[in-house]
Amino acid sequence: MMSAKIKTIERQGVSYDQRLFLIEVFKGMRVTFGHFFRNLLDNSKLYVRHYPEVKPEITPRWRGRHRLTTHEDGTVKCVACFMCQTNCPSHCISITAGERNDGRSEKLPVRFDIDLLECIYCGYCVEACPMDAIRMDTGIFSVVTADRQSVVMGLDKLLATPGAFTEEDYKKRGL
Amino acid sequence: MSPLDYLLVALRVAFGAFVPLCFVAVLVWMERRGAAFFQDRAGPNRCNIFGFRAAGLIQNLSDAVKLVFKEDIVPGHIPHKFYFILAPVLVFVTALISFSVIPFADTLVLGENSYVMQAIPLDIGILWFLACAGFSVYGIILAGWSSHNKYGILGGLRAAAQVISYEIPMGLALVSLLVVYGTVNLNEIARFQGQLLFGMIPAWGVILQPLGVILFIVAAFAETNRTPFDLAEGESEIVAGYHVEYSSMKFALFFMGEYVAMFVSSAIIITLFFGGYQIPWLATETLVAYAKPVALVLLVLLPVANYFFTGWIRRNNTSHYYRPNDPRVREANIYIRCFWILTGIVEIILLGLLLADTAPETIRIFVALLQMATFLLKTVAMCFVYVWVRWTLPRFRYDQLQKLGWQTMLPLSLVNIFVTSAVVVALS
Numbered sequence: 101m102m103s104a105k106i107k108t109i110e111r112q113g114v115s116y117d118q119r120l121f122l123i124e125v126f127k128g129m130r131v132t133f134g135h136f137f138r139n140l141l142d143n144s145k146l147y148v149r150h151y152p153e154v155k156p157e158i159t160p161r162w163r164g165r166h167r168l169t170t171h172e173d174g175t176v177k178c179v180a181c182f183m184c185q186t187n188c189p190s191h192c193i194s195i196t197a198g199e200r201n202d203g204r205s206e207k208l209p210v211r212f213d214i215d216l217l218e219c220i221y222c223g224y225c226v227e228a229c230p231m232d233a234i235r236m237d238t239g240i241f242s243v244v245t246a247d248r249q250s251v252v253m254g255l256d257k258l259l260a261t262p263g264a265f266t267e268e269d270y271k272k273r274g275l
Numbered sequence: 276m277s278p279l280d281y282l283l284v285a286l287r288v289a290f291g292a293f294v295p296l297c298f299v300a301v302l303v304w305m306e307r308r309g310a311a312f313f314q315d316r317a318g319p320n321r322c323n324i325f326g327f328r329a330a331g332l333i334q335n336l337s338d339a340v341k342l343v344f345k346e347d348i349v350p351g352h353i354p355h356k357f358y359f360i361l362a363p364v365l366v367f368v369t370a371l372i373s374f375s376v377i378p379f380a381d382t383l384v385l386g387e388n389s390y391v392m393q394a395i396p397l398d399i400g401i402l403w404f405l406a407c408a409g410f411s412v413y414g415i416i417l418a419g420w421s422s423h424n425k426y427g428i429l430g431g432l433r434a435a436a437q438v439i440s441y442e443i444p445m446g447l448a449l450v451s452l453l454v455v456y457g458t459v460n461l462n463e464i465a466r467f468q469g470q471l472l473f474g475m476i477p478a479w480g481v482i483l484q485p486l487g488v489i490l491f492i493v494a495a496f497a498e499t500n501r502t503p504f505d506l507a508e509g510e511s512e513i514v515a516g517y518h519v520e521y522s523s524m525k526f527a528l529f530f531m532g533e534y535v536a537m538f539v540s541s542a543i544i545i546t547l548f549f550g551g552y553q554i555p556w557l558a559t560e561t562l563v564a565y566a567k568p569v570a571l572v573l574l575v576l577l578p579v580a581n582y583f584f585t586g587w588i589r590r591n592n593t594s595h596y597y598r599p600n601d602p603r604v605r606e607a608n609i610y611i612r613c614f615w616i617l618t619g620i621v622e623i624i625l626l627g628l629l630l631a632d633t634a635p636e637t638i639r640i641f642v643a644l645l646q647m648a649t650f651l652l653k654t655v656a657m658c659f660v661y662v663w664v665r666w667t668l669p670r671f672r673y674d675q676l677q678k679l680g681w682q683t684m685l686p687l688s689l690v691n692i693f694v695t696s697a698v699v700v701a702l703s
C-alpha cells in the first residue's frame with residue numbers, strides 16, 4: 101500500500117513582520133501600482149479584448165447555437181428518434197415526427213423547436229443523437245431578440261445555419 | 276465692507292462648496308478608471324457625446340442622469356420616514372461642511388486687508404473637522420437603523436462598532452501633532468510647515484510625526500468608510516449594508532457623500548502632514564519675493580510638460596484594433612488642440628506677469644493661485660492613494676478592526692504622545 105503523500109504548507113502571516121501588516125501592505129501596493137503604471141503608460145497592454153469590435157476566437161469544442169445537419173443531397177439527417185428531446189435536462193426541445201418517403205428511414209421531423217431561452221447549452225442533445233444530426237458548431241454565441249417568440253428556433257432556421265468549421269476540425273474537437 | 280470684500284467672501288464660499296462637489300466627478304472617474312487599470316481592464320470608455328468620451332468622464336454624466344430620473348422609493352415598511360430621509364442628508368452635508376475650514380491658500384494680503392483663504396474663517400480648524408466627521412457616522416447608523424432591514428441594521432451596527440475603534444486613536448494621533456504645531460488653527464499649521472528643518476528639509480508633519488501620519492491615515496480611511504474598512508457597506512457580505520434600501524438621489528447622496536468625505540479627508544491629511552498649500556522650499560514670502568523667476572520657470576516647463584502629455588494622449592487615445600478612419604484619432608487631435616490652446620492662454624498670462632510692471636497685489640493673487648493649484652494637486656494625489664489602497668487590500672472583519680484600533684493603534688498613539696511631548700519639552 102502506498103502511504104499518502106504529505107505536503108507541509110508553510111503557514112503565512114505568522115511572522116512578526118507579516119503581523120505588522122504595514123510591510124506586506126506596501127508590498128501589495130507595489131504590485132498593484134506596477135500594473136496601474138504599465139497600463140497608464142500604454143493602454144494597449146490591457147488584458148481585455150475590445151469586445152464588440154474584436155470577436156473572441158471560437159474553437160470547434162465551443163457549444164454555440166444548434167443546427168441540424170443534412171445528407172449530401174440536402175435531406176435532413178434527423179430521424180426523429182426523440183433521443184435529444186428525452187435527454188434534454190431543460191426540456192426545451194419539442195419534436196413532431198412525420199412519415200418519411202425518401203427511403204432513408206421511416207420517420208423525419210416535421211416540427212423541431214428548440215427554445216433557446218430555456219436551453220442551458222449543455223450539449224447533451226449532441227451527445228445523445230445517434231445520427232450526428234444535431235450539432236452546436238455554428239459559432240453563434242449571442243442570440244438577441246426583442247421578443248420571446250423569435251428565440252424559439254424552428255426547423256427551417258436550424259437547417260439554414262451552416263457549421264462554422266470544416267468536417268476535419270469538427271471531428272478533431274476531442275469529445 | 277467694500278465690494279472687494281463681498282467678492283472675496285463669495286469666491287471663498289464658492290471654492291469651499293463647489294470644489295468638493297466638482298471633484299466628486301473627478302474622483303468617481305479616477306476610482307473607476309483607476310480600478311480598471313489596477314486590474315488590467317479598460318474601465319468605462321465607451322460613453323460619448325458626438326464621439327467625445329473625455330477619457331470616460333461622460334460616463335459620470337450619464338450615471339447622474341440615470342440617478343436623477345430613477346424612481347425615488349421610500350419602502351412602505353419603514354416606520355420612521357423622517358429619519359430615513361434625514362440620514363443621507365446628514366452624511367452629505369457633514370462631509371461638505373467639514374471642508375469649509377481647510378485653508379487652500381495662504382492668507383491673501385491685498386493692500387491693508389487680509390483674507391483668510393477658507394470658506395469659513397474659523398480659528399478652531401481641526402476641531403471643526405473632527406466634530407463634523409464624527410457626526411457623519413450618525414447618518415450611517417441612522418440610515419441602517421431606519422431602513423428596518425436586517426442588512427441595513429447590520430451595516431449600521433458595524434458602523435457603530437467601527438466608530439468607537441478609530442475615533443480614539445485618531446484623536447490621540449492628532450494630540451501629538453498639536454503638541455508639535457502648538458495650534459489648532461489649520462492655516463497656522465500649514466504656515467508652520469512652510470519652514471525648513473536644518474535649512475534644507477521642509478518641516479512637514481510627515482517628517483516631524485512619522486508614526487502619527489500612519490496612525491492618522493489609517494484612522495482617516497476608517498472614518499471615510501473606505502476599503503479596507505468599508506465593513507459598514509460590505510457588499511459581498513451584507514449586500515450594501517446601511518444603504519441597501521435607498522434608491523435614486525437618496526442613494527446618490529450617500530455615494531457623493533462618500534467621495535466628498537474622501538476628498539475632504541485627503542485635504543485634511545495634506546494640510547496636517549504634507550504641507551497643505553505650501554510648495555516645498557517655497558514658503559509664501561519667498562514665493563512673493565521670487566514670483567517672477569517662478570513664473571519664468573513655469574513658462575518654460577509648461578510647454579514641455581504639455582508636449583509629453585499630448586504625446587501620451589496621441590499614443591493612448593486610439594482604437595487598438597483595425598478600424599478604418601479611426602474616430603478616436605480624430606478625437607485625440609481635438610483634445611490635443613484644446614490642451615495647446617489652454618497652454619497658450621496660461622503662457623500669455625505668465626508672460627504678461629513677467630513683462631508688465633506688476634503691482635504687489637497681482638503678485639499676491641498669482642501666489643494664491645499657485646498655492647491653490649498645489650493644494651488641489653496634493654489632494655488629488657492623496658485621493659489616488661485612497662483608490663490605490665481600495666484596489667489592493669481586502670476588507671477587515673469588524674473584530675479585526677476593533678483589535679487594530681484598541682490593541683495596536685491606541686498604545687502606539689499614546690507612546691507617540693509621550694515621546695513627542697518629551698522631545699518638545701526638551702527642545703524648548
Ligand code: SF4
Pocket residue numbers: 184187188189190191192193214218219220221222223224225226
Ligand atoms: S444543449 Fe442541453 S439544454 Fe440545450 S437543447 Fe441540447 S440538451 Fe437541451
Ligand code: SF4
Pocket residue numbers: 177178179180181182183184185195228229230231232233234
Ligand atoms: S436530432 Fe438526433 S437525437 Fe434528436 S431526434 Fe433527430 S436524430 Fe434523434
